[in-house]
Amino acid sequence: MPVTIRDVAKVSGVHVSTVSRAFSAAHLVNPDTRARVLAAAEELGYRPNRAARALSTSRTGNLGLIVADIANPFFPPLLKAAQAQARARDYHVFIADTDEQARVEEELIRSMAKQVDGAVLVAPRLTNRVIAELAQEIPLVVINRRLRGVSGVLMDVGAGTRRAMEHLIGLGHREIVVLGGPARAWTSGEIERATEHRAEDHGVRIHRVGPNPPTEEGGRAVVEQVVATGATAVLAHNDLVAFGLVRRAAELGLGVPGDLSVIGVDNSHVARYSSPALTTVDMPVAEAGRGAVDLLLRSVDAAGSTGTVTLETSLVVRDSTAPPRITGA
Amino acid sequence: MPVTIRDVAKVSGVHVSTVSRAFSAAHLVNPDTRARVLAAAEELGYRPNRAARALSTSRTGNLGLIVADIANPFFPPLLKAAQAQARARDYHVFIADTDEQARVEEELIRSMAKQVDGAVLVAPRLTNRVIAELAQEIPLVVINRRLRGVSGVLMDVGAGTRRAMEHLIGLGHREIVVLGGPARAWTSGEIERATEHRAEDHGVRIHRVGPNPPTEEGGRAVVEQVVATGATAVLAHNDLVAFGLVRRAAELGLGVPGDLSVIGVDNSHVARYSSPALTTVDMPVAEAGRGAVDLLLRSVDAAGSTGTVTLETSLVVRDSTAPPRITGA
DNA sequence: GACCTTCATGCAAACGTTTGTATACGGGTT
DNA sequence: AACCCGTATACAAACGTTTGCATGAAGGTC
Known part of the structure; x- marks a missing residue:
């Protein structure tokens, strides 16, 4: 039922490999042929199957975002920014809520590992040892955690x-x-x-x-x-x-x-x-979200590269602070 | 590098199909063999590759959650609840923020379609026509929208x-x-x-x-x-x-x-x-999130089945309402 | 005109699973 | 002893892509 690369090949009268290249390696195919292929694809409503692509490239085009508590008002702006940045790079985002539990966090990362190219851990609750271990298996960026050998975005609290x-x-x-x-x-x-x-x-x-x-x-x-x-x-x-x-x-x-x-x-x-x-x-949570995604994608492309970004914080004075009441000291 | 079903098969001395069945159809394999397989898998740290599985079963084990604005405080508790419910059913969750734009919403659903078994649209901005159209291609549940032929969770506002x-x-x-x-x-x-x-x-x-x-x-x-x-x-x-x-x-x-x-x-x-x-x-946003996921999974299992759930709302009286100031009327 | 390039395309294997079908074995009928 | 049946396993094709290699055509060089 779903339209595959094979259907497109048939309609445009070329081999599937040509269709594939028309999409992912344009310079390898004659412009005219490519135009024909693209037209056929458009007509049929063809969409590449990312899972199949993942299987042969071992690149999923997905990212994981792992967070202690989605409903904690600290996180949503960060998630929003990270998701937007990922989308701009044509990545999709898995989200997972750990309920503040380290165990769940680890299990979540492991179960996600095969489906993503990397993950952002926001304020992780895991021990350094476990995080370092996981970072061996899958590119990781941690937000607000300093860790040798693991990329991080730190807000200078x-x-x-x-x-x-x-x-x-x-x-x-x-x-x-x-x-x-x-x-x-x-x-x-x-x-x-x-x-x-x-x-x-x-x-x-x-x-x-x-x-x-x-x-x-x-x-x-x-x-x-x-x-x-x-x-x-x-x-x-x-x-x-x-x-x-x-x-x-x-x-x-x-x-x-x-x-x-x-x-x-x-x-x-x-x-x-x-x-x-x-x-x-x-x-600066939005900036942190964007930065984490950028950092992550960089270390996805250049395996093993890590980096740390530190972001400035500032004090916002509002109405909950005032001089102390004078008491007989 | 990553350990596959084939490695497990080799170690436990059986065919890959037996390993596969040991995981997904336990009753078809001898208990002793199964134990051996599971032991080998454990030892090697084997994790099934969901993308590969998806390819042959056309079930991804993923859900999409599409929302107008993650940072709008209305949504996070809903997302959290939906995500938790999905996880309890062993589903992973994609999240996407549409920035309140109908166009983006449609594109997002389409680009996600192949990677998920269904999607929850939270307070969609799309026209009914487009939603109905999309619902033909992929199981959909809409939250706070009434639509013939499409499952919905309504909060009785x-x-x-x-x-x-x-x-x-x-x-x-x-x-x-x-x-x-x-x-x-x-x-x-x-x-x-x-x-x-x-x-x-x-x-x-x-x-x-x-x-x-x-x-x-x-x-x-x-x-x-x-x-x-x-x-x-x-x-x-x-x-x-x-x-x-x-x-x-x-x-x-x-x-x-x-x-x-x-x-x-x-x-x-x-x-x-x-x-x-x-x-x-x-x-009742948390309930809505859970309900939407349940409804969605039901229509994933029984293709074509739809349903509507209506949830009660209530008035919470706090301090922003009082009798009007008397004016000379 | 023989030879080498370059460019465009086709071919087929591979990615990691699942699953329908075939095979082998042992035990129960008759 | 021939047969059938159920159980447990192996075999191989299929899912939708990508990609190294082979092939062929066109053009340039000597």
């Missing part, structure tokens, strides 16, 4: 975090909670490192809370702990957590930024829509 | 809209703006129809504004028009539009719900995060 701390310190805060994310996340480490440096310089005390799930619920759950430290400001692991924190604080009668300043990370939808609008570290 | 109108009328509003969405969207029609009925019953006047893009910008752009009607309440096309409206109104010195009541549609993230939290018509 460390720099953003430092700016966030300066902002808080500038406002007069001296007791600041830094809220950890998932233990395995690269960003968690970056934020921790970035906040270490600053602590020494000024008379600032850092209280660390976490690790903690990167969700609204995760934010709600730690409010009491945060308050117990006596801190006047919190740097949350991401916007969702920040939002959970703000909401729960309000329920407990604490105002933001009046009683507590809160900074998020991501500059997602949430930060703009929430009230008060969140001060947050902007992550 | 009409019922939700009626409840929204009752809510506004109950609060005392008598001049209400109904804001249209994209001309082609099924939901636009449903909302229009649902609001017609109500208008006659009570002494209520409906002002129609639109069609209008379903984005925040779309909301911002129409505030002046809305105000000009003298209405005290607006039913927006979706939460994003409602949010844009609220923000822009604030910039013009109009308070919500004080000066204007606003109702959204979708019950997306946005509605919860925004301030004031939006009263909105809840759409």
